[in-house]
Amino acid sequence: MVTLDTSYVRQQLRAIADSSNAVRKLLYDTLERLETDPSSFPPLDSVPPTVAARYPSVSFRKAKIESGRHTYRLVFAQWQFKDRDDHVDVLYAFPRRSGYPIDWDEVDEMLGQ
C-alpha cells in the first residue's frame, strides 16, 4: 500500500472537503485512489527538466476534482523506492476553473490570507 502524506495541504483539503457533500465524496475517492494506484493519474507536464533530473525517482502527477461549479486540482509527487512501497506527497490543492489560469487570489482566499 502506498503511504500518503497530505500535510502540505491540510488546510486546503479541509476546505475542499467542506465545500459540498458531492465534492467530499470525490475527494475521498481521489485520496483512496492515490493510496492504491497513484500511477493511474496523468503526469504533470509542466515540471522543468532540470527539476525532473534532480529528482529521478519522483513522478509528478495531477488529479482533478470536479462537481458542478466546484473544480479543484491536486498536484502530487510520487516517490518510488527499491525496498518499499511508493510514497505520495500532495504538494498542492487549489480551486481552479477549467481551462483558466490558477487564480491565486482565490487560492489565498481559500486559506483565509
Place this chain on the structure above:
Amino acid sequence: MAVLQKESIQRLAVLRALSMWQRGAYGPVRLQKTLFFADKDADPKWRLFSFKRWRLGQYSDEISDALNGLREMGRITCWYDGPAERLKAEISRKAQRQIASFFQSYFPEWRASLRSAFDTWAYLNNDTIIERAHDDPAYKTSDHGEVIFSSFESQVLEFEGMADETAENLSDLVDIRFQRGLQKRLASAVRRPAKGEDWRTIYFR
C-alpha cells in the same frame, strides 16, 4: 472555455524563440532583435511585445520581464560562454511541441515571421546586429525612449477550440508562483521521512 493571460503568452513566446537556438541564444540582444522583427512583420493588432528605441536598437521591457520571470522559475538557464551569456530554454520536448502548436494555431503570422526573423538575425555577430538594427527605419524615425509599437491590449485572451487541459498546461508551465512553490515543497519533502498518515480520520471522521 480556454483562457490565457497576456503575461503567460509573452513568456511562452520567449520560450518558443529561445528553444529555436540549438545551444541557447548568445546574449539577450539577438533575442530582442529576433522578437522585434518577428512582431514588426506580424499582424499589427496582435503584436506580442511593446518595443521602444534604445541604445542598442529596439528594446522591449516586456521581454526583459519575461526573461526575469522565466529565470526565477527555472525555465531558462544562463551561463557565460566567452564575452556574453547564453540563454537556454529548459522545457521538455513535449512542452516544446505544445508551445509550437499553440503559436501555429493561434498566432500563425507571428510564427511565420519569427521563423524568418530567426533565419536573418539569430546567428549574426553582435556588431552586425546592432549596426543593422540602427539602420532600420523604425529606429531612424524614432527618438530615444520613444515607443516604436505596442503589444496587444487585452490582459486576458480566450482561445476558441483549445482544450481546457492544454490551456491549463500552458499556463502552469510559466506560472511563477506555481513553479516556485512546487520546487520549494519538493526540496522540503525530500528531506522528510516518507511517512503515511491516517487521512480518513483527519478529513472524514
